[in-house]
Amino acid sequence: MEESLQQLSIAVAPPTANAESSKLRKRKKKKSKSKLPSSLNALANSTSSLPSQKCVEARFPWKVVIRSGRGRCAIATRDIKAGELIVSEQALAFVLRSSYRTAACHNCCKDFTEASTGIQCQQCNHSFFCEECWQVTQNLHRDCCPVIRKIGDIAAQEDCDGDLLRLALLLGLKRSSLFNESSKESFDSMGEIKGDVLVPSFHDAMGLQTHRNKISASWRSSVRKACERLVDHAASQISDFQNSAEDLEYLAALINANAHGMGAQGVHNTDIAIGIFPFVSMLNHSCRPNCCFSSDRNFMHVRATHDVRNNTELCLSYINLYEARDTRREQLATTKHFDCACTRCTEPLTSSVDRFLEGVVCYVKGCSGVLVKQPQESPAAQPPELWQCDTCSGILDATLSSGQVRPLAERPWNLVYYAQERLSAANLVYKERRFKEARKLLEDFLLEFTGKLHPLHVLLFDALTPLMNCCRVLGDAEGGTKVCRNIINSLEKVLNSPCIELANFYLCLGEMYSERADSVDSSAILAKRYKKQDSSPHANGVILCHEIRVHTVVHPLKHGRCLIHVLGSPVNEFT
Numbered sequence: 236m237e238e239s240l241q242q243l244s245i246a247v248a249p250p251t252a253n254a255e256s257s258k259l260r261k262r263k264k265k266k267s268k269s270k271l272p273s274s275l276n277a278l279a280n281s282t283s284s285l286p287s288q289k290c291v292e293a294r295f296p297w298k299v300v301i302r303s304g305r306g307r308c309a310i311a312t313r314d315i316k317a318g319e320l321i322v323s324e325q326a327l328a329f330v331l332r333s334s335y336r337t338a339a340c341h342n343c344c345k346d347f348t349e350a351s352t353g354i355q356c357q358q359c360n361h362s363f364f365c366e367e368c369w370q371v372t373q374n375l376h377r378d379c380c381p382v383i384r385k386i387g388d389i390a391a392q393e394d395c396d397g398d399l400l401r402l403a404l405l406l407g408l409k410r411s412s413l414f415n416e417s418s419k420e421s422f423d424s425m426g427e428i429k430g431d432v433l434v435p436s437f438h439d440a441m442g443l444q445t446h447r448n449k450i451s452a453s454w455r456s457s458v459r460k461a462c463e464r465l466v467d468h469a470a471s472q473i474s475d476f477q478n479s480a481e482d483l484e485y486l487a488a489l490i491n492a493n494a495h496g497m498g499a500q501g502v503h504n505t506d507i508a509i510g511i512f513p514f515v516s517m518l519n520h521s522c523r524p525n526c527c528f529s530s531d532r533n534f535m536h537v538r539a540t541h542d543v544r545n546n547t548e549l550c551l552s553y554i555n556l557y558e559a560r561d562t563r564r565e566q567l568a569t570t571k572h573f574d575c576a577c578t579r580c581t582e583p584l585t586s587s588v589d590r591f592l593e594g595v596v597c598y599v600k601g602c603s604g605v606l607v608k609q610p611q612e613s614p615a616a617q618p619p620e621l622w623q624c625d626t627c628s629g630i631l632d633a634t635l636s637s638g639q640v641r642p643l644a645e646r647p648w649n650l651v652y653y654a655q656e657r658l659s660a661a662n663l664v665y666k667e668r669r670f671k672e673a674r675k676l677l678e679d680f681l682l683e684f685t686g687k688l689h690p691l692h693v694l695l696f697d698a699l700t701p702l703m704n705c706c707r708v709l710g711d712a713e714g715g716t717k718v719c720r721n722i723i724n725s726l727e728k729v730l731n732s733p734c735i736e737l738a739n740f741y742l743c744l745g746e747m748y749s750e751r752a753d754s755v756d757s758s759a760i761l762a763k764r765y766k767k768q769d770s771s772p773h774a775n776g777v778i779l780c781h782e783i784r785v786h787t788v789v790h791p792l793k794h795g796r797c798l799i800h801v802l803g804s805p806v807n808e809f810t
């Protein structure tokens with residue numbers, strides 16, 4: 236889910252499907268007899284059905300079942316091999332993020348290139364289309380274009396996310412078309428399979444979670460005001476706009492709980508758009524997922540990253556997984572409004588890899604264990620905290636004799652605090668693009684805290700990516716390669732490889748080998764070596780793993796490397 240949406244994170248009043256703005260009510264009396272069909276109301280409150288689930292079962296190896304505490308889940312209906320396609324789905328609706336609105340077509344999400352920059356709508360000035368889409372959608376777009384033009388102002392004045400409002404408007408239009416007799420899409424229309432792709436209907440989105448009762452009051456207030464203004468404007472501009480402010484609020488909450496980022500082709504790690512994919516949304520989150528998703532234009536593809544047994548739940552990750560357990564759980568609770576019940580979050584901390592991510596090296600002489608912070612009764616409790624070693628079982632608190640502990644400044648809670656401060660200072664310099672200084676600060680930070688914090692500690696890990704980038708910007712591809720290898724090493728120990736995070740860093744590694752090969756002109760021998768490394772098992776690992784993400788996207792790989800399908804093989808076999 237997207238950061239800006241998360242910041243707004245949500246609180247939407249329960250939709251009173253029959254409540255509508257007075258203006259719309261008046262308008263409907265005059266213009267339209269249609270009202271929200273009762274069966275649609277029923278779907279909106281249902282958590283038990285996915286209206287078009289027969290389509291899934293007919294084409295893909297999973298079905299939807301309900302599990303207590305997790306709602307609907309996607310369950311494998313046979314053994315699935317790593318790399319197999321779980322689902323391909325066309326977006327029910329999507330919007331380009333405002334900062335990338337010139338990057339791709341607003342109808343099919345195809346990237347623009349230097350040669351073809353897209354046609355800008357001269358009415359709203361916001362939307363861009365490729366030539367093919369402009370031919371077929373310009374009339375449809377003109378209907379909602381005056382409203383789209385207005386959304387920027389409404390969002391700014393009501394302190395609300397414009398992209399969220401645009402997507403809510405598009406979903407609202409889908410909803411209207413369901414019971415608009417003149418529309419081609421009839422109320423009975425259901426999702427369908429076209430070719431190998433699921434094309435959802437609005438029905439399929441209606442049972443999605445919204446967590447409206449858990450949303451903050453400030454979000455509710457700003458989104459509510461923005462939706463009221465949006466509805467007033469839309470009702471005066473769009474014929475048969477059958478949505479009240481409550482309806483749009485409901486859709487905004489649904490978007491916040493379910494929207495997926497969509498990446499730019501050829502640029503890893505960049506979400507240029509957000510979209511709603513009701514079938515993909517059936518997959519719950521796990522901090523140890525067995526599937527991953529990738530987007531290609533306005534399609535989302537999910538693949539298994541591991542072999543999966545029949546009857547096993549299929550899960551994706553909604554968040555960054557190289558985070559401490561508490562941080563992950565807090566992120567999911569505040570931005571997605573649920574308490575994660577995945578296996579990684581519920582296994583005992585003492586035997587989980589999670590203990591290393593916040594662990595401090597044990598102070599007891601001769602012990603190679605890790606001190607783990609013990610759960611406190613109140614999460615807001617102040618230090619001294621209680622830390623216990625996972626190996627010698629030594630307990631560390633403020634009362635420990637001075638012989639056993641390092642100076643006060645190095646007690647775990649102080650140590651972690653100082654490390655955080657130092658890393659934040661270094662990151663500030665990095666963000667100001669003072670790369671030389673930032674590199675020095677990051678290297679000093681690592682020097683000081685390696686050996687004190689556990690080698691897999693998130694703070695040490697978090698220093699590595701900016702350090703690698705500094706090396707690259709400063710032209711030190713060799714230094715960058717070393718740091719990248721450290722990142723991969725930590726990721727492989729912590730995450731359920733192969734996974735997207737690993738794939739991205741393998742790709743970086745391959746790119747850096749390419750850069751090194753290209754930059755070496757004096758020594759043919761060195762260039763040959765780098766080229767060899769570039770096409771080495773490591774680099775193959777990049778391709779094999781990365782392909783999960785870019786399955787249908789041709790990534791600009793150098794030296795004519797081709798994408799090979801060996802997704803079933805764990806990355807380790809290639810390192």
Ligand SMILES: C[S@@+](CC[C@H](N)C(=O)[O-])C[C@H]1O[C@@H](n2cnc3c(N)ncnc32)[C@H](O)[C@@H]1O
Pocket residue numbers: 282304305306307308442443444446492493516517518519520521571572573574575576577
């Ligand atoms: C995208 S939906 C997934 C489908 C959902 N279970 C349903 O019934 O529609 C995300 C929601 O599913 C539930 N969920 C997903 N992953 C979960 C997890 N690891 N633990 C508990 N609940 C989870 C939460 O309610 C979350 O807001």
